[in-house]
Amino acid sequence: MLISHLKCIYQILLHKWFVIRIGRKLKIPWWNLIIHDLSKFLPSEFPHLARKFFGDNDDKEGFNSYYLLHTHRNKHHPAYWVDKNGEALMVPTVIAKEMLIDWVSATMIYSKIKIDYDNWEWFNKAFPEMNLHPVTRKRIISALKYLTNRK
Numbered sequence: 001m002l003i004s005h006l007k008c009i010y011q012i013l014l015h016k017w018f019v020i021r022i023g024r025k026l027k028i029p030w031w032n033l034i035i036h037d038l039s040k041f042l043p044s045e046f047p048h049l050a051r052k053f054f055g056d057n058d059d060k061e062g063f064n065s066y067y068l069l070h071t072h073r074n075k076h077h078p079a080y081w082v083d084k085n086g087e088a089l090m091v092p093t094v095i096a097k098e099m100l101i102d103w104v105s106a107t108m109i110y111s112k113i114k115i116d117y118d119n120w121e122w123f124n125k126a127f128p129e130m131n132l133h134p135v136t137r138k139r140i141i142s143a144l145k146y147l148t149n150r151k
Helices: 002-025 030-035 046-054 060-073 093-111 121-129 134-149
Strands: none
Touching: 002 030, 002 046, 002 093, 002 134, 030 093, 046 060, 093 121, 093 134, 121 134
């Protein structure tokens, strides 16, 4: 159990490192980058995350509860911005940028690849299916273009 927890802590911190590194390129305020995904260290989230990815993965219901809780605690998840009728709300520019860098960092860590922003397979497949406000989509695309041009 200790090893799975240490691995999980390392992965969360690595994710945060990429979020900070890429977030600075997009001029996201330091505070947003520092608090990004801190809820993953809470007792209501951390054990489920550690068990799912580094443990015995035996608690599917617990992980689903964790994920719902996590996405509704953190503004950088699209689900946070969906109202009770399923309508997507407009996301502030800084949060839209944070959504993008969250996806970039997660892709780099979980897929162990360097992102080719021009041909990002995960993004090209997932983004069209996301429930996002049209203005939010434009903000994310604009931030992605900015990163693409900074290569």
